[in-house]
Structures are given as structure tokens and as C-alpha cells.
Amino acid sequence: MTSPLGKDLLALEPLTPEQIGLILDTAEPFKEISERAIKKVPTLRGSTIVNLFFEPSTRTRISFEFAEKRLSADTVNVGATGSSVSKGETLVDTARNLEAMRIDMVVIRHGASGAAQFLAQRIESNVINAGDGTHEHPTQGLLDLLTLRDHFGDLRGLRVCIVGDVLHSRVARSNIWGLQKMGADVAVCGPRSLLPNAIAEFGITVFDRIEAAMEWAQALNVLRLQLERMTAGYIPSLREYNRVFGVTRERLERVDHDVLILHPGPMNRGVEIDSDVADGPQSVILNQVTNGVAIRMAVLYLLAGGRPELAETAKSTPGGDR
């Protein structure tokens, strides 16, 4: 039978609000499993899941692995180094070889935008995108939505501002799609050199000043400033970035309402976010990490039911690009 999400989870863009709502609702009971003494249910017993991580990752990879293990799946981790990828094997060949060993699902993190989709069209296993280039990072978007919903109760009308390097951020894209679909008001704030050109056309407010963004927003999702961007000439210096766009306690204290602080990690303390904000009472950064496991369990649970041959039809329906 077809899973309610289709065969794969590649992006939030093609999902309906109902599908996103289903994932968030399904994640709720999974939170409790991680609180048990025996943090394991037999749901995916006998399933084999390969985590293909072509880019470094701590949080996402470990979070997926915990989610898989807590559902009793068998997992294998494959990285770019130490595997045949370093000998020049193509992505599809790697995946097909794995599939020949009878696997059920692939979780893929890759530096090229579209890599997950490319793979999903060529193998029968379910594919979950764990971040592809600057495209999307759907499970991160979902766990951000869950964390916001936990705190505010409802996402409709919620004012969320994404701060920082929106241009290169797959987290930003998944957040924008997810938040807009769930009826939230989305804004971005950052240096113009790090914002996509036509972003306002998507109905997104643009703040040039972080103070104005804080005044407006109920929650800030502070993105990691990817340090390699600095050498590419997008910003003059880290110090200047911190001075102009840094989320600091002084700035937060000047706002007359509470602003919830999210950050997808890993943080550059003292650059995009100050330590006393990251560790402060308005920060839900660790809640995000906890919710990440529940969201990934929910996605695994919902996808694992679907058989590929029946999922073809489901895949081609929702506003699919490409």
C-alpha cells in the first residue's frame, strides 16, 4: 500500500499542508519512546536502512541513526571517505550496489542540490533527503515546525524570521516552504549579499536591520554563518557580521516581547548568535535536537509502509517540479 507521503521524502515544497500536519502529529507519540527506559519499539524490525553521508554531519546523522535504532531497524553508515566513492564510483552505482544487498531505505546527505531526487528516481528503496546542496533539508524544516508548534500551539499566523545566510541555506528553504504551507508569516533578515535576489516575490518580508526583525518576530531561526562564505566575499568580516546581524542579549532585551530562538546547529558562538542567547531562557535549540529524533522516527514510520511500485502514482501528483 502507498504510504501517505509517497515513496520518498525529498523536500517540503511538494508536500501538502495535510501531509506536513500528519508528520507533525505522528511525531507526537514518538517523543515518548525516547523517554522510556527501553528506548525501542519493534516497528521496523527486519528493515535495513543505509545512511549515505557524503558531507560531514554530526547532529543529523546521529539523529537519523537514533531514530532508526529506536524503531529496531538495522543500519549501515556509509561516508564518502573510506568507501568506493573515493575511488570514483558514481552515486547511482553505489546505491545500486547497496540495493543489490537488499536494503529498504536510503538516507542521503549530499553536496549537490537534487542528489536525493536523482537517486530516488533510480532506485526502488525509499529515499529520505538529509540535506542536498543548497536545496532542502526537509527533516530539519519539520523539526523546526514541531518545535515552534510545541511552544506556540499553532503555526497559523505565527511570525517567524529567518536570520543570516538564506542564500546558501537548505534549512532556510525547507523552513520557508514548511512555514508558508502551515500558514505562518515568514520574514528573512541578513546582508543583501546573502539573500536570494527575488525573495520578496515569494510573499516574504525582508528586514535589513536585525532590530526591526526582532521587533516584528515571535521567533527567530538563526542560521549558521557558513564560514567559508567569508573568503568568497559575501561579507566583509565576521566581526562586522556579528556587530550588524548578531543575535545578542542586549538586542533581545530591547524588544518588549519574548522572542523564541531557534538555531539548526552547529553554532558559531559570537558570530551569528551570542552564547548567553544560545544558552538563555528563550532558546529552544536543544528542544530542536530532541524533536529531531521524533520527527525522523515519524518519517521513517510513515514511509516504511509504502511499497515502491504503488508509490509511483503518488510521487507524480503533488506539484512535482522537474
Next chain:
Amino acid sequence: MADEIVELHDGTEDLVLVGIQRRGVQLADRIARLIAEREGDTPRRGALDITLYRDDLQTVGPRPVVGPTDIPGDIDNARVVIVDDVLYTGRTVRAALDELADFGRPARIGLAVLIDRGGRELPIHADVVGKRVDLRRDQRVDVLVTELDGRDAVEVVPKSAPASDAGRAAGGGRSKKPASGGGRRAAGEASA
């Protein structure tokens, strides 16, 4: 049923009533209230959703909705009574036993059901039964409770009949989307 449970366990000490999502939870609440009225002591209550422990997850259609599980405190050496609305194949109870084992090692686990409709596929029997009825395979028994369905009733319907959906769609906290299997509850009919 409340009296029988107390009698069977020689009182209410260390007694934990665990209702199976969904109708079993409401029934466990009611039994606990009755015991409290008679014995002056409210037994602990818990809720168990066995979806993730089902033995047919790979074959059932759209993924069933998972409800909350909430086991209060430690159940090691407690005397647990599983409460459900309908006992049929025994597979739900098998799943519940597995799930309880992951929470601890009770001194004893009993089973109380409102309706035992026969048709067991596993060697499982109930300690306390509200009513026994023999039904054919093409029949189904629906237990309705006021909390979820707006009224209390036990109805025998043809198996193909749509689930009485007043409360089946409404209860259970957060929304129940059509994509997730609609209002049909697997535990009540297919595997209870």
C-alpha cells in the same frame, strides 16, 4: 467488572489499570472510578497504544495513526490489568504484552475486556469479561463510549459497515487526517 478485578487481585494495592487506545482507555477510567467509589482507593491508570508493536504493520494499508502511550511510574512488581473494549483474535493483547515488557516486569498481568466475541488466533484468554458473544467472521462489534462517540453502546454490525464515525474521527486529541487511514480503527475490529 470492577468488583471482579478487585477480587482477583485481593484489593487495590499495586494495581495499575492500563487501557488500550482508544476505547480501552475510557473503559479503564470508568473502572478506576467505580473501584474508587467502592474501595475508596483509586488505582493508577495508564494508556497504551500498541500500533508500533503490531505484527501486521508491513501488510496493512495506509499507516495507522499512532496514539499516545502513557505508563505512570514504575510497573515493576505491580499488578497490571490490561483493559480493552473487544477481545477477538488476541493479537492486540499479544502486542500489549510485548509493549508492557519494555516498561518493566509486573508481578502479574491480567486482562479485562467489555466484550469477548470469540475467534481467537492466539492462546490468550481474558480474566474478566463484561459479556461474551459468539459472532461470525463477517460480523463486527463496535463499542461506543460517550467520551468519544457521544453515547454508550455496543453494536453488532456487518464487517463491511463503515465505522461509526461520530467519535472515531473526533477523539484522540490532534487531528485524524483522511490520508492516515480515516476513521477505521484497526485495534477494535481487525485485531482486538
